[in-house]
Amino acid sequence: MTETDDELDPASARSLAAVLQRLLRSAGEQVAADNEKSPLVARIGEHLGCSYTDVLTIEETYLDWEHASLQRGVEAYLAAHSPDAEWFGIAGADRHFESLDALLTRALEYGMFRLGRADYGTTGVGPDETMEVVQLGMVPSSAPDGTPVVLGIQTTEDYNKRVVLTVFAREQDTAKAVRNEIRGLKEERDVLRGQFVSFGVSEHMDNQLVTFLPRPQLTKDDVILPAGRLDGVEEHVIGVARHAEGLLAAGQHLKRGVLLYGPPGTGKTHTVRYLIGRLEGYTVVQLTGAAMRFLDSAVALARRMRPAVIVLEDVDLVAEDREMYESTPLLFSLLDAMDGLAEDADVVFLLTTNRIEVLERALIERPGRVDLAVEIPRPDADGRRALLRLYARHLRLDADLDAVVERTAGVTASYIKELIRRAVLAGLRDAPRVEVLTDAHFEAALEGMAAPGQALTPGLLGAPPQPSSDDDEDDFDPPDDDEDLSDGGFQGTFEEAYELPPSPDLGPRPRPRPRRFRPPRPGRA
Missing domain, CATH: 1.10.8.60 (Helicase, Ruva Protein; domain 3)
Known part of the structure; x- marks a missing residue:
């Protein structure tokens, strides 16, 4: 037999290919039918009353530090609509790199995953308090109108760690109604409300990290400033909060910006900490150093949690004068944030700087942004x-x-x-x-x-x-x-x-000249 005799003719090849296609299709249908009866896929389809191929999903993604608040929202929803429901999960490897829908579809087509128990983790909800959260799990429930739905929570392990809420339902309107109610319950029970938190940066994945800080408890005697200085700042920050209703009734705005400036170590941060302690019930968001990149997220959080305080330490790092230094996108984010708040938004911007001479003029000279600038000097x-x-x-x-x-x-x-x-x-x-x-x-x-x-x-x-x-x-x-x-x-x-003329065109200012430090001479400090 020659080599040519071993080759199939075109007609035979087409016939063989058709047979193999029918075989693969039949095998796939059989696997899908078997998996449809499997505990994992069947658990969802049976609750919803349809084949999983007819199920619709709606997803909503949250940042990692919103996980606890989302868990609270889901638990409140379950308490109202299905108090006896039990969570279940997915058993198998590599479950946090694809969506729940994708995992279930692969289970349906290839039988890769099995019914398992929900995965739990622990996250902070205060300086010394934690709670358990679902990292991967689903739970049967019902929509506000009684229609069956399944809720799912999953943490993702991609470059930016996120938490995804998934609603499985037969109709889109049903899934949207459930998603919207959970969103509202999450907002009402947000663990960040009234807390003092600091934004940070993950050293591994460049994620936003939120750290809960104990609220400072300083008395007025702990703050040493020139006579009357603290009273003026306190009246502007806390006095407005105390008389918020009266100010709004009189048609006056509540948002305010305070700038504390002076040499390093004179007590600017200490003064800020005193004010934070006095503003009980306010959500305080602090940004320093590299975390300044999360300004937009911090402002969005403050707007949602109001009354709130945004603390920007060393604001000159992002708000240097554009005439002297190349501007950064964060400068425009800051300006937009201070302009974009509604007049009735009880949000305080507390800014500090050691370098008043380099601050961007659009920040400190435009009304409605910084309305009180106070020097914190070296003590007499x-x-x-x-x-x-x-x-x-x-x-x-x-x-x-x-x-x-x-x-x-x-x-x-x-x-x-x-x-x-x-x-x-x-x-x-x-x-x-x-x-x-x-x-x-x-x-x-x-x-x-x-x-x-x-x-x-x-x-x-x-x-x-x-x-x-x-x-x-x-x-x-x-x-x-x-x-x-x-x-x-x-x-x-x-x-x-600084007795500047009212004209916005003030001309260029020289760069600040570096100063040399020498140790105190004997007998002098």
């Missing part, structure tokens, strides 16, 4: 004395505080805090426990903070810049204690504070 003599007592409140001070105050002229609150810590460390070198701080302890701490070879340390801790021997024009003279370090204690708009 009375302020430093109060800070010494505040940070040493658990100790007895047996030292000449006037001398310490004099030697720390021009420093910040953070410098005083570190000074107390180092004074305690000095005492611990001679005793296992320190209850009293003496002149010797303060002397050792002050000398250590100005030790040779640590030229940058004082500046990092909040000491004033020291004069350079080769740059006379950059000399710094610590202020007298009777000088007002806050430029008159002004509270108002940036334009008023």
Whole structure:
């Protein structure tokens, strides 16, 4: 027999192909029929009263940090429509990379998955509280009109981790009605409402992470600012909240923006924490550093959770002057967010910056965005004395505080805090426990903070810049204690504070000149 004799003629080949196609089709139909009777696929079809091939699905995707709220919404829905329903799941590998519908379709066509138990996980709902959530599971229920439906929850493990709600039903309107009711119940029971949360970034998948923080509990005595400074900020932030109904009745808006500016370590963040503690019942969303990229999500959350507070630390990172630096999309997101809120939205923007001179003018000069700008200055003599007592409140001070105050002229609150810590460390070198701080302890701490070879340390801790021997024009003279370090204690708009003309075309401003830091000289801070 030759090689040619082994080859099929075209007619035989077509005939064989037709037979194989019929065989495969018949086998597929048989597998599908068998799987339709399998516990997994049958569980859904039997509840809905139809073949799974006739089932319609509607999906809604949520961010990972909304999982607990979605679970609460689904549980409330089940309590109202099917309180005795039990969750079931899918057994098999690779179940979190495709939708529930896709998994069930593959089970129908290839018999790959089996009926199993629901998968559960744990997620946070407060600083010290967690709850169990369904990671992969389905549950039979009914629509508001009594029509059978099946609900499903599944976490996805793709690049951006998400949680998907799936509604299985025979009709689209039925599925939509269920989806909408669950959405409303989720909003009502949102675990973030009234919480203090901070946005972060996952180091693995670049996801948005939300961390629950304990609400600060600071008293007014814990905040050391020049006389009247805290009262002005408090009245603008908390006073509006206290009189919200009256303001709305008088046709006045509630949204407000407050900017706290001044050198690093003077107490801007501390002041913000005090305000957060006073705004009980407000949802507080804090963004710092790399998490600024999630500004849109934070604003959307605040708008939904209002009354709310959005805290943007070091806002100059995203809102530098476009005349001096290349602008970023986050700047426009911030401007749009502060403009886009409704007049009756009780949302507070609390912004802080160490570099007031580089802020974008459209942010700080346009009415309706920042309506109160307050300088948080370096403390004067009375302020430093109060800070010494505040940070040493658990100790007895047996030292000449006037001398310490004099030697720390021009420093910040953070410098005083570190000074107390180092004074305690000095005492611990001679005793296992320190209850009293003496002149010797303060002397050792002050000398250590100005030790040779640590030229940058004082500046990092909040000491004033020291004069350079080769740059006379950059000399710094610590202020007298009777000088007002806050430029008159002004509270108002940036334009008023700097006596700028009303014209929007203010011309270019020079880049801020870097300052050199030198350690305090003996006898000076």
